[in-house]
Amino acid sequence: MIETERVVSKGARLQPFILTGYHGVPTHGSVTIQAFDREQRWRRALAGLDKWWGIALLSVFIPVAHFLLVPSFFVYGLGQFFQRLGTAEVAAAPRGTCPDCGAEQVLELAPRWRAPQPVTCRHCGRGLRLTLPNPP
């Protein structure tokens, strides 16, 4: 079975992967990887800052709780800003079949794309390992 990377849209590509469990034959799945260039990273980072600081600003009007909410959202916004600024690739819609229980599902991955990475089956709860197929 030969799977090759193909370009889905600008900056996004379909990345095939292999899921390995404790038992069973490793299965194949795929994920859409969205890559961001420098400008896109800045735009995403600023959008995140805008959103969370906007929420912080709205929290000013909540009595008492604003002492906690305003600084919290402010700091969280900064955290999101730097996280997004450093995120070059994001994984979206990862789909795969669990090699242990055979359930096809949308997998939950770390927000920042990396491989290999551990994933958990939503159905049987077993820990799986996501790896990239060997280059041909």
Ligand SMILES: [Zn+2]
């Ligand atoms: Zn499973």
